[in-house]
Amino acid sequence: MTPPTRTLRQIIATTDIHSSLAGSTGMLAHLHAAREGALVVDCGDFFEGTGIYRLGQGRVERRVLLSLFDVIAPGNHGWSHHFEPGLRELTVCANAVDSETGELLFRPLQKAEVGGRRVAVTAVIGEQAFSAIPLGDRVGQRATDPVRALRDLLIAHHHEVDSWVVLSHSGFEHDLRLVDECPFLDVVFAGHCHSDRYGPEQVGTTLIVKGAELGAGYALAEPAGVGWAARTGCFPQSAPLPAELEPIGEQIEALAAELAIPLGRxxxxxxxxxxxxxxxxxxxAVRLRTELGAEAVILNETVLRETPLGDELCLADLLSVEPCGNRLVHVPLPEDADPDLPALLPVLAERAGPLVTVPDPLPPGVRAVLTTDYLAEGFPAGPAHRLGHPLGLAVRHTLTDTPFDEGAVS
Structure with missing residues (x-):
């Protein structure tokens, strides 16, 4: 249960922060002030997405979570961080289990008294989100049916709580279907989808609501009458940090200074x-095929993020455009089989999102593909041959129109 020193009246939820912590003093100060009367939760993907993460390797995100948040859901980005001491104790998830034993990987829920009600806060991760976790980070793990997992929790704890709140890392559309199957839920805080659908929307007696991603805003729910009320809000653009958060602010500023390195016009x-x-x-993709002599190139759109650019490219821009540090690999296709690449593309897209292929359409008889190490996990082929180039190098030299053999990005 929540420590008795705080009288909670509402729940405030963020989602898909993706390490967007540069210029985040408004968000940090707002959450710090809100904690006095609110349970502060996150719906996943707090990590990965900017140069703050690439340079800091999640250290500043960890400090923010441990300082300001009460309950967090695991997302596909930064999945492995949720197993770290401290963060694991904050994490709840009802449907991520050990593949062999079926035991939950995280505690299933946290109970708190909010507005005089006994509230159970749990989380689920959608099948698509779970499958997007790099294979090496989820060995021996699987996601079970979230509907069944939530129903099992209801049976086990219905006598202990008055209201059910879910932190969902599944997508707003998925959550609409989820509440049809789980009408006992009171509030679903949505995440993962990066859509322009924020709500609140009501299905039966259940509210679905999502805060703006990338640290821009939050969702809030509170008891109202016999049910709940929900709304969204925006964080202030800036605010003075309280003394206890100043070391975090200084750490962010130091990383931001490193990210200001210019890389070319x-x-x-x-x-x-x-x-x-x-x-x-x-x-x-066109440049990769031309300059590296690739037979075919397959990349997924979600490997890049849309980022405002100015006159000159700096390291912060580059690591925001290509935030995940993907590496380029050659994937040889089996010679003893006739690889049906057109049939494979929808399978890859289901896991990784829309694809770009060069040439388009792919010709028959392709024996090797240039792609990323992440996308290569979905190919039914032998081991990929890692190249010396990170994808970020190709992004940099495409944006600056310079040859690939100039400079490097780790």
Whole structure:
């Protein structure tokens, strides 16, 4: 249960922060002040997505979570961080289990008194989100049916709680279907989807609501009458940090200074715009095929993020455009089989999102594909041959229109 020193009246939820902590003083100060009367929760993907994470390796995100949050859900990004001491104790999830034993990987729920009600806060991760976790990070683990998991929790704890709140890392559309099957839920805080659907929306007596991603806003729910009320809000753009958060602010500022390193003037095509990620990815794929002599190139759109660019590319821009540090690999296709690449593409897209292929369409008889180490996990082929190039290097030289053999990005 929540420590008795705090009288909780509401629940405030963030989602999909993706390490967007540069210029986050408004968010940090707001959550710090809200903690006095609110249970502070996160719906997953707090990690990965900016240079703050790439340089700091999650250390500052960890400090923020341990300082400000009461309950967190695991997302596909930063999954392994949730097994670290401290963060594991904050994490709840009802449907992530050990593949062999069926034992839960995290505690199933946290109970808290909110507005005089006994509230159970749990979490679920959707099948698509779980499958998007790199294979090496989820060996021996699986996600079970969230509906069954939530119903089992209800049976086990219905006599102990008055209200059920779910932190969902599944997507808003998925959550609409979830509440049809679990009408006993009171509030679902949505995450994972990065859609423009925020709610609150009501299905029966259940409210579904999502805060703005990337640290822009939050969702809030509180008891009202015999049910619950929900709304969304935006964090202030900036605010003075309380003394106890100043060391975190200093750590963020130090990382931001490192990220200001200039990398070159942007090509006219990409200057002072927010590049469309598919357009940029197509340009990258064409250059990769031409300059590295690849037979075919397959990349997924979600490997890039749309980021506003100015006149010059700096390290912060590059690590925001390509936030996950993917490496380029050659995947040889089996010679003793006729690989049906067109049939494989929908399978890859189901896990990783829309694809860019060069050439398009792919010709018959392709024997090797240039792709990322992440996407290569979905190929039914032998071991991939790692190249010396990170994908970020190709992004950099496409944006600045310079040869691939100039500079490097780790």
């Amino acid at each position: 942007l090509a006219d095509r990409w200057r002072n715009v927010v590049p469309d990620r598919r357009e940029l990815l197509e340009a990258i």
